[in-house]
Amino acid sequence: MVLVPSRQAVIRIWCQVSLIFLLIFLAGVSYAQTAIGGEGNFNLYWPDRTYLWHYNPANKPEWLGEEEALKLVQDAVAGWGDCGVNLIYSGLTDTPPGSIDGVNVIGWKLDGKKYSAWTTWAAHRDGRAIEADVTLYTNIFNQYLGTGIDARLELNKSIIHEVGHVLGLSHSDRPEDAMSVKIRTRPEWQLPSDNDISRCRTRYP
Numbered sequence: 001m002v003l004v005p006s007r008q009a010v011i012r013i014w015c016q017v018s019l020i021f022l023l024i025f026l027a028g029v030s031y032a033q034t035a036i037g038g039e040g041n042f043n044l045y046w047p048d049r050t051y052l053w054h055y056n057p058a059n060k061p062e063w064l065g066e067e068e069a070l071k072l073v074q075d076a077v078a079g080w081g082d083c084g085v086n087l088i089y090s091g092l093t094d095t096p097p098g099s100i101d102g103v104n105v106i107g108w109k110l111d112g113k114k115y116s117a118w119t120t121w122a123a124h125r126d127g128r129a130i131e132a133d134v135t136l137y138t139n140i141f142n143q144y145l146g147t148g149i150d151a152r153l154e155l156n157k158s159i160i161h162e163v164g165h166v167l168g169l170s171h172s173d174r175p176e177d178a179m180s181v182k183i184r185t186r187p188e189w190q191l192p193s194d195n196d197i198s199r200c201r202t203r204y205p
């Protein structure tokens with residue numbers, strides 16, 4: 001026996017199938033509207049001029065006290081205060097840095113290789129930021145300390161550099177800028193530089 005579906009049933013099934021395809025299509029569009037990455041391609045910005053960040057103290061260097069470490073991070077972040085974005089410390093978190101999970105985290109990891117620090121971000125295609133984390137690689141700063149480099153100063157500069165990325169700044173060719181990739185070479189610089197701040201203000205007119 002072969003059941004011949006009624007005209008109504010055919011229309012109902014057609015509508016259901018169409019709805020499913022529409023939902024799949026919309027999900028695809030919404031996925032394509034967001035991007036996730038690290039360093040490079042910085043057209044992101046914080047649309048309400050606010051970056052709420054949490055601090056994760058896990059894996060911090062042993063030579064840094066708990067309070068000293070947090071203060072060092074807070075002071076470095078505050079260096080961008082003249083950019084025009086509210087950089088608000090929102091307390092401690094257990095959430096690890098470097099994973100896109102809805103929480104902006106500045107924190108530590110132990111498996112750094114080529115870099116002392118790294119920014120991980122998620123943004124809409126039009127640049128509106130969704131999340132940005134800064135990972136500080138404790139093992140690299142331990143190496144600095146071991147070779148006689150002022151590790152606290154390098155930490156300060158690395159954090160300032162990464163927060164520049166968090167705010168949407170790309171690298172700078174000017175060696176005196178915080179956004180230069182070679183910030184480690186001249187310890188006497190005051191960062192961010194006037195040029196860094198001016199570039200940042202251009203992003204947030």
Ligand SMILES: [Zn+2]
Nearest residue numbers: 039161165171
């Ligand atoms: Zn960089």
